[in-house]
Every structure is written in C-alpha cells, then in structure tokens.
Amino acid sequence: MRRTAESICAQSFTDYEWIVIDGGSTDGSVHLIETYADRIAYWCSESDNGIYNAINKGIAHAHGDYLQFLNSGDFFFDCATLKQLFSSDFRDADIIYGDAVLLYPDGRRIDKHYPDTISLNYFIHDVINHQASFFRRQVFDGHPYNEHFLIAADWAYCIEAVCRGLRFKHIPQTIVYYDNGGISAQWTERQIREREDILNTYIPPHLKPDMAAIDDLRSLRLRRSTSKLLNLCLCMCRRWDNLMKRIEERKK
16 A cells, blocks of 8 residues: 555645545554644544445545555556546546556566547447546446446446546546556456446447447458458468469479
8 A cells, every 4th residue: 555655645746535434444544644644634444345445435525636446465556647637628528547567476577558439339348547647526426336346336337427428538647657457457257247237337238239230240240351361361272382383483
C-alpha cells in the first residue's frame, strides 16, 4: 500500500479528495493510513463484504466530479499523471479510460493500450482497465457496483454502462501500473462462472442472437482470411517449384 500512497501524494495535480476504505486489515495498513491522515478526506478500517462493497462505501463518501479506484499495490504512472489527464478534453464523457502497464508476479511488464472506440461487443470479449478509468460521480446514482459479483463487478458495470448508453472516452495516456496478480486477473472456474452469470444478467435476451451472429461473422472472416493466406502460400510454393524446375532444366 505504501507505494500506492506515495504515488498519490506525489501528484502535481492536487485538486482531489483521497478516500481510503480498508477491510479491517491487521498487516500494518492502518498505521500507514494514519501517517497520511492529514492528506486523506475520509478513511475507515472495518470488515466488508468484498472489494466492491468497499468501493461502494467509498462512492458514498465521494464529492468529486470523477471517481477513480486504486487498489492497494496499484500506483500512478508518474507524478504528472493526473495533471496531464485533467488537461485533456473529455467534456460530455461519462467514463474516461486510459492505458495501463500490467505488472505480473513473475516480473513481466506489459503495456496495455485500449481502442478509442468500444462497444458492447468489445466488452463481451475484453475489458478496459478499471484502475485506469475515471467515472463521472453521477453515473453511480441508483447504479452502484453489483456486490453479488465478487470478482468481476467492474466488468459487469461496463457492460451495464454500455446498455444504459453512457459515453466512453479514451485518453491515449498511460495512467497506472496495475498489479496483475490479484484474483480478478486469474481465470479460475469461479470467475468463468461469474462472467457467464454477468452476461446472462446484463445482456438483454433479444440481443443475444445478434451477439452470436457477430461472433459467427468474425469467425467467418477469420476463416476466409486464413484461407486466403493459405492459398497465397500454396501459389508461392508452386511458383518456387516451377522456378527451380526451370533452373534444373537449364543446367542440363
């Protein structure tokens, strides 16, 4: 958590409120929080019902225009991250999302860049980085995170947001270093079941045939592209074979 706190305090942009929701930890986190108490607008340390229950608690105490959610272990890309972001033009956007650097337990670092345009079909197969996203506070009015989903409620929220017609805006800027060793990054059987439950919950039944048709079309295009590539390779092989035969005939 220390690195997370240090990256927040190091921001050159200071027009923010910092809210800390701790789940009653006993690893020294509370002592660390207390050392930053003069910088924190609100904090508590108490048992909760999971990360999204904690996030909903934080939302209830937030007053800012846009909300971002950093987990312990995640930290800003550099000290000018917020200043650069809030110098960008994202008027009328409900959800702003940037890019991220994914940090793996084995030491790997992967730069993750997200597309400028996303849709429901995008979220069926992928997700934007939650820690690199900023949500207009009003979007949570009457629409908190669904605490029934303990692992992927942020993914569920994005799907719901698209269905609600919320406006997404990509800022081509790296926002965070993201600790990719958490439970949400692990494809466990439980997470797979939860994601299926999310799709069944948020995708209207009348749209599911359309989503299946889009998948079929994508597969068809892939097969056609693969077929064209194979035919090209075969054509080149035949031409090479004919060339070699001509060379051998001239040698004779």
